[in-house]
Amino acid sequence: MNTKQLAVSVLNLAPVRAGFDSRQAIEAMTLLAQQTEQLGYCRYWVAEHHNTPGLVSSATSILISHLLQHTEQIRIGSGGVMLPNHSPLMVAEQYGTLETLYPNRVDLGLGRAPGTDQATTQALRRNPAIESALSFPDDVRTLQRYLGDADKQGFVKAYPGIGTHVPLYILGSSTESAYLAAELGLPYVFAAHFAPRMLQSAVAIYRQQFKPSNVLAAPYFILCLNVIAAETDAEAELLATSQQRIFLNVVRNTRLPLQPPKAIAVGEIETHEQQVLDSMTACTLLGSSESVANQLDELQRIINADEMMVVSYIYDQEKQLNSYRLFKQIAERCYSRFNLD
Numbered sequence: 105m106n107t108k109q110l111a112v113s114v115l116n117l118a119p120v121r122a123g124f125d126s127r128q129a130i131e132a133m134t135l136l137a138q139q140t141e142q143l144g145y146c147r148y149w150v151a152e153h154h155n156t157p158g159l160v161s162s163a164t165s166i167l168i169s170h171l172l173q174h175t176e177q178i179r180i181g182s183g184g185v186m187l188p189n190h191s192p193l194m195v196a197e198q199y200g201t202l203e204t205l206y207p208n209r210v211d212l213g214l215g216r217a218p219g220t221d222q223a224t225t226q227a228l229r230r231n232p233a234i235e236s237a238l239s240f241p242d243d244v245r246t247l248q249r250y251l252g253d254a255d256k257q258g259f260v261k262a263y264p265g266i267g268t269h270v271p272l273y274i275l276g277s278s279t280e281s282a283y284l285a286a287e288l289g290l291p292y293v294f295a296a297h298f299a300p301r302m303l304q305s306a307v308a309i310y311r312q313q314f315k316p317s318n319v320l321a322a323p324y325f326i327l328c329l330n331v332i333a334a335e336t337d338a339e340a341e342l343l344a345t346s347q348q349r350i351f352l353n354v355v356r357n358t359r360l361p362l363q364p365p366k367a368i369a370v371g372e373i374e375t376h377e378q379q380v381l382d383s384m385t386a387c388t389l390l391g392s393s394e395s396v397a398n399q400l401d402e403l404q405r406i407i408n409a410d411e412m413m414v415v416s417y418i419y420d421q422e423k424q425l426n427s428y429r430l431f432k433q434i435a436e437r438c439y440s441r442f443n444l445d
Contacts, residue, residue, distance in 0.1 A: 109435065109436065110404070110409070110410075110411070110412060110435045111146050111410065111411040111412070112145055112146065112411070112412050112413075112414060112431065112432055112435045113145055113146050113147040113148065113149065113326070113411060113412070113413040113414065114136070114137075114140050114145050114147070114148045114149065114413065114414055114415075114428070115149050115150075115151065115183045115297070115328055115413045115414065115415045116133050116136060116137075116148065116149070116150055116151070116161075116415075117150075117151045117153065117159050117161055117415070118130065118133045118150060118151070118159055118160045118161040118167065119158055119159055119160075119350070119361065119362040119417065120157070120158050120159065120160060120361040120362065121361055121362045121419055122360070122361045122362060122363050122364060122419075124361075126160045129160045130160055130167070130170070132421055133150070133160075133167070133171075134170065134171060134174050135421070136148075136421070136424070136425065136428075137171050137174065137175050137178065137180070138174060138175055139425050139428070140178070140428055141175050141176065141177060141178035143428060143429055143432045144432060144436075145178060145428070145432065146178070146179060146411075147178060147179035147180070147181060147211055147413075148171065148175075148178050148179070148180055148181075149180075149181045149182060149183030149184070149211065149213060149413065150164055150167050150168060150171070150180075150181075150182060150183060151164070151182075151183050151184070152164045152182065152184065152185060152186045152189070152215075154189075156359065157359050157361070158350075158353065158359055158360060158361045158362065164182050164185060165182070165185075165198045165199065165202065168180050168181065168182060168202060168210070169202060169205075172202065172205070172206045172209060172210070177209070178209075179209050179210070179211050180206075180209060180210060180211070181210060181211025181212060181213055181273075182199075182211070182212055182213045182214075183213045183275065183293070183328075183413070184212070184213030184214050184215040184273065184275040184293075185212065185213065185214055185215070186215050186216070186217055187214050187215065187216065187240055187243050187244065187247070188216060188217075188239070188240060188243075192243045192246040192247040192250060193250060193260060193262060195212070195247060196247055196250035196251055196262035196265040197262045197263070197264070197265055199212050199251070199265070199268075199270045200250075200251060200262050200263075200264040200265025200266070200268045200270065201264055201265075202270075203264075203268040203270045204264045204268065210270055210271075211270075211271050211273060212247075212270045212271065212272050212273065213272075213273040213274075213275050213293060214240075214244055214247070214272060214273065214274060214275060215275040215276065216240040216276070216281065240284075241284055244272070244274070244284070244288065245288075247272065248272065248288075250262040250265050250266070251265055251266070251267075251268050251269055251270050251272075252266070252267070252269065253266075253267060254266050254267060271291075271319070272290055272291075272319075273290060273291045273292070273293050273326070274288070274290050274291070274292050274293065275293045275294075275295060276292070276293070276294065276295065276306070277294065277295040277296075277298070277299035277302065277306075278302055278306065279302055279305055279306050279309050281306070282294075282305075282306040282307070282309040282310040282313075283309060283310075283313060285310055285314075286309065286310050286311075286312075286313035286314040286315060286323070287313070287315060288315075288317065289314065289315050289316055289317025289318075289319055289320050290317070290319060290320065291319075291320065291324040291325070291326060292306075292310045292323070292324070292325050292326070293326040293327075293328055293413065294306055294307065294325070294326070294327055294328060295328050296327055296328055296329050296386075296387035297328045297329050297330050297387065297388075297415045298351070298354075298384050298385075299384065300329075300383075300384075300386045300387035301383065301386075303327075303387065303407070304406065304407070307325060307407055310323055310325060311323045311325070323410075324410050324411075325407075325408075325409050325410050325411075326409065326410065326411040326412070326413050327387075327403075327407055327409035327411070327412055327413065328412075328413040328414075328415065329387045329388065329389065329403075329412060329413070329414065329415070330347060330385060330387065330388040330389070330390075330414075330415050330416070330417065331388070331389045331390075331396065331414045331415070331416055331427060331428075331431050332344045332347065332388065332389070332390045332391075332416060332417075332418060332427055333389070333390075333391070333392070333393060333396045333426075333427040333430040333431050333434075334391070334392065334423065334426070334427065334430070335392065335426075336392050337390075337391040337392050337395055340390050340391045340392065340395075341390065341391075342365045342367065343365050343418050343419075343420075343423060343427075344365075344388070344390055345363075345365045345366055345367060345368055346362055346363055346364065346365050346417055346418060346419045347385065347388070347417035347418075348368060348373075348381060348385070349363045350362060350363075350417050351381050351384050351385060352373065352377065352381065354384070355377050355380050355381065356377070362417060362419055363419065364419045364420075365419055365420075387403075389403070389431075393430050393433065393434055396430070396431065396434055397434045400412075400434060400435075412435070414428065414431060416428060
């Protein structure tokens with residue numbers, strides 16, 4: 105057994121809680137960053153979503169700047185920038201500026217999905233026929249160049265950006281993203297918090313195909329998953345009803361904010377909806393500290409992640425913080441990464 109401690113991080117989609125407004129959602133996001141920094145979490149990422157009234161994470165770089173200003177040491181980053189929505193030059197300039205202002209604290213996670221519906225995707229892009237997910241691999245390489253050494257630049261340069269070497273991470277929920285991360289020798293983050301179906305295949309491909317780079321000598325895999333930890337299994341199961349309703353929004357294409365926990369009534373969710381929910385939330389650690397520790401142990405025997413990035417859709421902010429506190433204690437007290445070789 106490898107006794108290296110498992111790193112733990114946070115992904116926040118910045119949800120709006122029922123009864124609260126956008127400003128309060130940003131304040132809650134900021135407070136959680138400060139609190140998880142105190143708990144010893146190593147990074148705190150914000151997602152990118154558009155035209156979603158229940159989430160306030162549309163202007164990701166602005167939120168990241170705000171979080172950097174209100175924290176001291178924890179790494180802050182994008183989880184991620186949906187690169188097809190942006191030009192690589194503008195991303196390099198924005199994150200090069202952030203890195204210049206806050207050295208060695210900025211992460212840049214990159215995704216190929218639009219993070220929204222088709223109509224909004226078209227509204228985001230000046231030329232949707234050209235700006236597409238098909239250009240994602242080339243856009244990542246271009247971004248690497250803009251943030252790289254001065255002697256690697258072309259005529260168009262990012263100021264600031266050159267020489268900042270902002271760390272890049274490839275995000276994905278498919279094997280295609282695994283191949284790209286492996287080819288480029290970059291860290292790979294798998295979005296099992298909502299699309300876990302291809303997790304094992306993607307991890308295997310990433311590790312088998314990985315090519316050492318000037319960034320990484322060996323693969324570095326981050327698993328993004330849902331965690332709802334509480335004092336008892338029963339309490340965690342009740343808290344998890346808020347998460348169920350968040351994903352039910354996705355299934356039904358509704359736009360409700362994060363709801364307070366409430367037991368699911370018989371007949372409230374159709375059988376086919378429950379099947380989809382079960383699939384989407386299959387990578388969820390749920391229960392008391394003992395239960396979550398056992399589930400984490402079982403998951404790591406299969407996946408052996410280098411880092412866990414935690415999403416917690418919990419309505420009550422104190423109970424959400426407690427979930428992060430309990431999970432950090434589990435990682436520190438009783439978790440070691442398993443060497444599967």
